Amino acid sequence: MSKFKLGISYVILGIASFFSVFPLYYMISGATNSSIDIVRGRMVPGTYLVENFKALIANQNLGLAMANSFRNAVLMTLFTLVVCSIAGYGFEIYHDKGKDILMNILLLAMMLPFVAILIPLFKMFSSWGLVNSWVAFVLPSVSTPFMIMMFRQAARSFPEEIIDAARIDGLSELQIFFRMFVPTMKSTYGAAMTVTFMNAWNNYLWPKVIFQKNESITMPMLVANLKSGYSVDYGMLMLGVLLCTLPTAIIFLCLQKSFANGIMGAVK
Amino acid sequence: MNKNRKMSTEKRHRLVGWAFLAPAAILIFVFCFFPMFQAILLSLQSGSGDAAKWTGLSNYIRIWKDKTFWQCLFNTFFYFLVQVPIMLILALVLAQILNNPKIKGKGIFRTMIFLPCATSLVSYSMIFKSLFANDGAVNHLLMNLGLTPVNWFSDSWAARVVIVIALVWRWTGYNMVFYLAGLQNIDYSVYEASYIDGANAFQRFFKITIPLLKPTILLTAIMSTSGTLQLFDESVNLTAGGPGKSTMTLAHYIYNISFVETPKFHYAAALSVFILVMVAILSAIQMKVGDKRE
Numbered sequence: 001m002s003k004f005k006l007g008i009s010y011v012i013l014g015i016a017s018f019f020s021v022f023p024l025y026y027m028i029s030g031a032t033n034s035s036i037d038i039v040r041g042r043m044v045p046g047t048y049l050v051e052n053f054k055a056l057i058a059n060q061n062l063g064l065a066m067a068n069s070f071r072n073a074v075l076m077t078l079f080t081l082v083v084c085s086i087a088g089y090g091f092e093i094y095h096d097k098g099k100d101i102l103m104n105i106l107l108l109a110m111m112l113p114f115v116a117i118l119i120p121l122f123k124m125f126s127s128w129g130l131v132n133s134w135v136a137f138v139l140p141s142v143s144t145p146f147m148i149m150m151f152r153q154a155a156r157s158f159p160e161e162i163i164d165a166a167r168i169d170g171l172s173e174l175q176i177f178f179r180m181f182v183p184t185m186k187s188t189y190g191a192a193m194t195v196t197f198m199n200a201w202n203n204y205l206w207p208k209v210i211f212q213k214n215e216s217i218t219m220p221m222l223v224a225n226l227k228s229g230y231s232v233d234y235g236m237l238m239l240g241v242l243l244c245t246l247p248t249a250i251i252f253l254c255l256q257k258s259f260a261n262g263i264m265g266a267v268k
Numbered sequence: 269m270n271k272n273r274k275m276s277t278e279k280r281h282r283l284v285g286w287a288f289l290a291p292a293a294i295l296i297f298v299f300c301f302f303p304m305f306q307a308i309l310l311s312l313q314s315g316s317g318d319a320a321k322w323t324g325l326s327n328y329i330r331i332w333k334d335k336t337f338w339q340c341l342f343n344t345f346f347y348f349l350v351q352v353p354i355m356l357i358l359a360l361v362l363a364q365i366l367n368n369p370k371i372k373g374k375g376i377f378r379t380m381i382f383l384p385c386a387t388s389l390v391s392y393s394m395i396f397k398s399l400f401a402n403d404g405a406v407n408h409l410l411m412n413l414g415l416t417p418v419n420w421f422s423d424s425w426a427a428r429v430v431i432v433i434a435l436v437w438r439w440t441g442y443n444m445v446f447y448l449a450g451l452q453n454i455d456y457s458v459y460e461a462s463y464i465d466g467a468n469a470f471q472r473f474f475k476i477t478i479p480l481l482k483p484t485i486l487l488t489a490i491m492s493t494s495g496t497l498q499l500f501d502e503s504v505n506l507t508a509g510g511p512g513k514s515t516m517t518l519a520h521y522i523y524n525i526s527f528v529e530t531p532k533f534h535y536a537a538a539l540s541v542f543i544l545v546m547v548a549i550l551s552a553i554q555m556k557v558g559d560k561r562e
Binding site for chain 2: 010013016017038039040083089095110111113115116122123201204205223227244
């Protein structure tokens, strides 16, 4: 490949990277500037961060939204990891014709648009008196075909000899799963954790429907609230956006590799 | 005796397997398939609460005459037809470049292009809302270049363009990761041989990359289709569906008629079933097209 073509490649990558990062830079710079400066076009970090933070906590219950979002996302992640990993393991290790058919049926759920089941789901949870409860948030998306596929794929590479040896040693099937499979699949669990936590943290439509009390507010809902009213305080808004993005961005940057492997793992 | 015992352990293992997957399977049936079935039933009724009556296809006939529905359908298809191809081609090109072993600093480029995925849909909607505000960064840039600023959110087409730009920004890196994984399965020597044969970049792209990545492209196309038909957060937070209803998506419309205006659950359910059918049809078409090029 000629130097010229290599040069073009770098230019394209540079432009793509710039456009990918610029809105995030704009968010950080905005969070540290006053709304007036942002409107005037200031795009370098300023010194208004503390004032924006004071305005934000005066305007919204930031602590509560953070706590709610963390609780929801952590519970969702915990339950999803347990339910989907054992299911994926069950589908693969003990597979037979019936289980393969069932898996194909479950995969159809991936095609179902969530809006299509929104109303019956809402009716279901309100008839159970679970509106505003974290249970209503967790239950509908705790088990997803995508996650089951991911663990089924991981179980495929789990050596049969280990299972046979463990059986001879007298371990029960459940013990084999918890003591042999779980510890060897750390990277798959890492990926599943990243994907689930981010999806749960970022979810907006279902929380908006099911969390109707102010006490159940989540971070994306808080951010959406900031734009209401006639004049938008851009500094405060960008700080809210930044605080909503930080937890997932940190997890993303730490577990980036496993996240990438995770979203691909299910499709290999 | 021995054979008998072996049979019974095998049977026992099968049962253990069913027990392991039962919770996950039951959850999907109760919270996905059952509500879908209920949505179909709801769509065939009218009236409120216990007074609901079977009215056959009347809700579906009503869809036909609903102007807002047609507007939202048009918007959704506009996003689908414009945004999905742009995004997938961009992702393919970037993946192709990043797959070249001569490129240095791959990790940094990949991280930067993938980074938008870390933002929540509401967050990035807000960022783009401020970027494209009347006195936002984009208009400042236009003015510095001596161009006239645009009122992005008061013109239908400009607002639609903002949504497309925002979607491309958020999802290109995500799709690129799928393609990168697919490309890693292609032996790079295939490309090296094509250099010797004198193939140019376009020929390599269309004759090697696209055919070999077909299953991955099909997967991303189906995911993007179902994602586009479900667009909600962006329509609500970036443009509030406006100006008027010119950027409103179908999901946003369903939400509005179920939870914002006087609830019309039955009609909303009919619209939901409509989306489901569309996702199914479009995915089937894509699978057919994907197969034909074999």
